[in-house]
Amino acid sequence: MTQRIKVTVRFDGTGFAGWQVQPNERTVQGELEHALATIAGQPVRVHGASRTDAGVHALGQVFHCDWSGPKGLPELRRSLSQMLSPDIRVDAIEEAAPDFHARYDATDKRYAYVCCMDSEPDPFSARYAWRLPSPVDPERVAELAQQLTGTHDFAGFCSSGSAVATTERTIYAIALHRAPIVGPPESATHWRLEFHGDGFLYKMVRNIVGTVVQIARGITPDDRIGELLASKGPFEGHTAPGHGLFLVNVAYRGGPPSSASGAAHAAQQQQQ
Amino acid sequence: MTQRIKVTVRFDGTGFAGWQVQPNERTVQGELEHALATIAGQPVRVHGASRTDAGVHALGQVFHCDWSGPKGLPELRRSLSQMLSPDIRVDAIEEAAPDFHARYDATDKRYAYVCCMDSEPDPFSARYAWRLPSPVDPERVAELAQQLTGTHDFAGFCSSGSAVATTERTIYAIALHRAPIVGPPESATHWRLEFHGDGFLYKMVRNIVGTVVQIARGITPDDRIGELLASKGPFEGHTAPGHGLFLVNVAYRGGPPSSASGAAHAAQQQQQ
Numbered sequence: 415m416t417q418r419i420k421v422t423v424r425f426d427g428t429g430f431a432g433w434q435v436q437p438n439e440r441t442v443q444g445e446l447e448h449a450l451a452t453i454a455g456q457p458v459r460v461h462g463a464s465r466t467d468a469g470v471h472a473l474g475q476v477f478h479c480d481w482s483g484p485k486g487l488p489e490l491r492r493s494l495s496q497m498l499s500p501d502i503r504v505d506a507i508e509e510a511a512p513d514f515h516a517r518y519d520a521t522d523k524r525y526a527y528v529c530c531m532d533s534e535p536d537p538f539s540a541r542y543a544w545r546l547p548s549p550v551d552p553e554r555v556a557e558l559a560q561q562l563t564g565t566h567d568f569a570g571f572c573s574s575g576s577a578v579a580t581t582e583r584t585i586y587a588i589a590l591h592r593a594p595i596v597g598p599p600e601s602a603t604h605w606r607l608e609f610h611g612d613g614f615l616y617k618m619v620r621n622i623v624g625t626v627v628q629i630a631r632g633i634t635p636d637d638r639i640g641e642l643l644a645s646k647g648p649f650e651g652h653t654a655p656g657h658g659l660f661l662v663n664v665a666y667r668g669g670p671p672s673s674a675s676g677a678a679h680a681a682q683q684q685q686q
Numbered sequence: 687m688t689q690r691i692k693v694t695v696r697f698d699g700t701g702f703a704g705w706q707v708q709p710n711e712r713t714v715q716g717e718l719e720h721a722l723a724t725i726a727g728q729p730v731r732v733h734g735a736s737r738t739d740a741g742v743h744a745l746g747q748v749f750h751c752d753w754s755g756p757k758g759l760p761e762l763r764r765s766l767s768q769m770l771s772p773d774i775r776v777d778a779i780e781e782a783a784p785d786f787h788a789r790y791d792a793t794d795k796r797y798a799y800v801c802c803m804d805s806e807p808d809p810f811s812a813r814y815a816w817r818l819p820s821p822v823d824p825e826r827v828a829e830l831a832q833q834l835t836g837t838h839d840f841a842g843f844c845s846s847g848s849a850v851a852t853t854e855r856t857i858y859a860i861a862l863h864r865a866p867i868v869g870p871p872e873s874a875t876h877w878r879l880e881f882h883g884d885g886f887l888y889k890m891v892r893n894i895v896g897t898v899v900q901i902a903r904g905i906t907p908d909d910r911i912g913e914l915l916a917s918k919g920p921f922e923g924h925t926a927p928g929h930g931l932f933l934v935n936v937a938y939r940g941g942p943p944s945s946a947s948g949a950a951h952a953a954q955q956q957q958q
Contacts, residue, residue, distance in 0.1 A: 424808070424809060424810075424870075425809055426809040426810055471810075473870055495806050500807055500809060500812060501809045502809065503806055503807065503808060503809055504806075534767050534775055534776075535772055535775065536696070536775060537696060537697055537698040537772060537773045537774065537775055538696075538698055538743075538814075538868045539868075540772060542810075595870055596810045596811075596868060596869060596870055597868060598696075598745055598867055598868055
């Protein structure tokens with residue numbers, strides 16, 4: 415019997431050339447497909463909600479696949495845990511509707527982008543934050559980013575190399591938190607922007623962060639945001655590096671509301 | 687001119703066979719001495735406040751050495767940053783009194799021991815917490831540990847292999863915090879004990895944590911703590927693994943009070 419399954423995974427992106435399978439590269443999708451195929455004894459194709467780039471981390475990536483292997487879901491989860499390397503962890507496996515699609519059915523996503531203003535790399539958090547070349551005022555960065563909430567054609571913030579039906583997206587909220595996602599507690603030098611939206615274009619979060627940080631540093635003029643929104647793209651400017659980005663959560667209709675389930679929420683609670 | 691200098695460093699202990707120089711092993715002291723000797727053009731001997739074991743991390747280890755190299759202290763710091771690998775970072779270099787000794791002059795130290803109750807290793811925090819084989823009640827563990835605050839002969843919690851003048855030590859406080867030191871924000875499964883004392887014997891914190899966790903799990907009887915205190919040692923029992931332990935802070939007379947300078951304090955503030 416074949417069943418469609420929905421799997422939630424987290425991964426440390428440091429050791430991967432991104433999500434998507436590429437020849438001769440270690441990728442998250444590749445590792446998952448290899449482990450699943452080994453257990454099933456036949457090829458398994460994995461469809462991720464988000465195609466994260468090299469270095470990008472995930473606390474709650476979701477994928478679907480069709481499973482006709484010999485094992486039940488709890489047993490499959492245990493086998494995967496044993497086979498996967500320590501930088502990937504399966505957090506949940508559930509049966510899904512036969513037509514469930516991890517990417518097309520996602521109703522909203524949360525990303526966090528972490529910056530730090532340490533003068534030297536921190537052994538515990540350097541892999542999980544963009545160390546800015548010079549300090550900026552995080553409040554000012556967040557204020558600049560706020561201009562992008564709402565529904566816009568984000569083509570001007572989309573890097574070339576993607577093919578999507580429409581470049582209109584809605585950002586529900588962009589929130590500033592003064593703490594790292596992964597790192598020691600002295601967080602005075604760390605801050606992050608959390609993005610909640612119905613979807614994000616190729617490199618859109620990193621292009622937004624790169625742009626607002628460049629404006630806050632006085633390198634790019636303030637009206638660059640409006641210019642980029644008015645442009646048809648592709649994005650031209652400073653893309654923030656992949657290792658500061660976390661895919662926090664992907665939500666689906668009928669699932670728990672992402673505001674109550676994501677790591678972002680847990681982080682907020684912890685800070686209170 | 688030779689001057690004695692006091693250096694504060696942090697390191698991720700994952701890739702080290704501990705602090706102390708050992709033949710054919712990568713150690714923190716070894717890396718520091720190699721970098722300093724390369725800059726100075728002559729051997730430099732480093733004296734650490736604490737001889738941390740393999741896997742143990744530090745947010746605030748202190749060492750002293752005598753510096754007669756060609757560079758001033760700000761320049762020395764920059765050169766060290768360039769030479770040291772990303773798992774060690776120099777946080778401060780200051781001139782010290784000619785008779786300052788990082789180990790003998792320390793007035794108090796703070797350690798944190800992090801446990802987690804995840805059913806599977808977390809990619810972001812597994813290197814920084816002891817994943818317990820079965821869940822325990824952290825409140826109960828903390829309550830058990832409280833019996834050890836105050837001044838005691840801790841010989842029964844000291845592993846063999848150390849030579850110290852006296853095995854009497856004072857633990858000022860042991861506090862429970864429900865968060866990891868390094869890890870993602872969903873911390874429900876993470877907790878740590880923070881130890882503040884005038885000094886700690888060889889593996890004493892790990893032996894205390896190992897014992898109270900075994901009691902809380904029902905594997906060791908409650909009166910084991912009293913038995914160990916009454917024994918003359920060396921410790922016999924379960925030593926918690928090194929990778930859950932952080933040396934948080936070493937304080938000195940005349941320096942800033944450790945309660946206001948350590949990472950432990952920053953962590954407390956962050957949680958409020």
